Amino acid sequence: METREMRYFVAVAEELHFGRAAERLGIAQPPLSRAIQRLERRLGAALLERSGRRVSLTAAGAVLLEEGRAALAAVEAAERRTLRTARAAAGRPALVLATKAGATGDLLAALLDTYGADPDAVPVDVVLCGIGEQARLLRDGTADVALLHRPFDGTAGFDTEDLRTEGQVAVVPAGHPIADRPSVTTADLEALPDLPLPRWPLPDGSYPPGPGPEVREPTQLLQFIRLGRAAAILPESVRCQLVDALDAVPVVDAPRVTTVIAWPAHSRSPAVAGLVRAATRLSEPQPSV
Template sequence: METRELRYFVAVAEELHFGRAAQRLGIAQPPLSRAIRQLERRLGVALLERTSRTVALTEAGHVLLREARAALEAVEAAARRTRRAAAPVPGIVLVTKAGASAELLAKLLDAYAAEPDAVPVDVQLCGIGEQERLLRDGRADVALLHLPYDSPAGFDTEVLSVESQVAVLPAGHPLTIRPSLRMAEVIDLPDLPLPRWPEADGSYPPGRGPEAKDNSQLYQLIALGRACAILPESARTHLRRDLVAVPLDDAPTVTTLIAWPAHSHSRAVADLVRAATRI
């Protein structure tokens, strides 16, 4: 299969309409239809169910859509990394969630900077759950991921830290005088719902909690008495004075990983990972 055919199929599979897919691709509809039929003949399976009014994916079509997206992302990631490797000044792009693992990140960068062959590290701060996508699509060389919230599937990883979690509440809330809490007590708070974070497509899941995009917005919502949060213990160092962290007895631990593409042969990435594991 050619990448052109995969792009054509993904457009049709996502639009479920040949006319809109052709417009999106900037081509005429007849050659698009011929390309999809040729792809089906080559694979020996029907990818789409067509009627005069509708287009739907077959089971095989659903499988190819998932695999085609991954393949096209891998091709684009390879192109991005290749262009970056040819840059006049070599460097590494490290991506991490804004407000997370700040102390650990500072130690990591200092340790790597002491390496004799260290190259510049461009630290990019992202929103909740975006590190994984940026690493997969080639816009980052290394990422800090946090289990159980991020998926390390397909990456090489090293564990950097394991920490407990705390409930973050507005100062003055009755529960802040307790030495510790349990997860059920925090999740079921009627006056302080947990926030809703955006999905990969930018939409928010249903729920009663307020929408939050980053930690700064989250802390403001908590201070206003509109939400509470469950965060790693290290979040204590960045809390405002109007927020209080209370230990959670039964919360799962958060594991911080340094992750990089499994096929990476970058010496700079290897040096950065070694510096990270030493701290």
């Protein structure tokens, strides 16, 4: 199948309307209909059920929609990476690093300093993302490398190196009674009537139901906590960002968080390899003085 045919089919499958799909693609409806019919004949399978003005997917069409989206995303990612490689070959190399806004700030600063001291280092553009966006940018070719956090971020399809593993703390407004405890459990926090836990976005962009505020990144969340509107469970390293208005208490039953540096498994970029080497040097035990 040609990528043009795949784009045509995905547009119709997502819109479930030939007219809207044609408008989205910037073509007339008749050639779009003929292209889908040719594709069905070549595959020997019906992809769409047509009933009057209504269009729905067959089982085969649902499979092709899922696979087609992945294939088109891979093509677009290849285009982006190829263009960056071409710029590098023309003497304009650069790396794009994606990381969650407000997270791993100390580690990121140390990584950029360590890599910058390498004589072969290239400029690094840092993209600060919302929750869960780093992996998407890495998959679609927008980013060359990313800092991810297990168990919250998926790393399937990436090569990774562990950088650090840490416990988690409850971040609460300073002066709140729970801040005086030596430690808490997740059940303790879930039972607080005045400090609901935040609601992070689901993969589809919606939010789960609940009383907590809707948040997309840690700096936004810290503001809600300072206002006394929420509490949160965050990695231990967040302590370096806390101001006097916030306290942190260890959460004894929260899963430990591992920060990893991730890159596409098929990457052959010398610049990516250099950045990964710099990151792994940071994770090595330092000699005692």
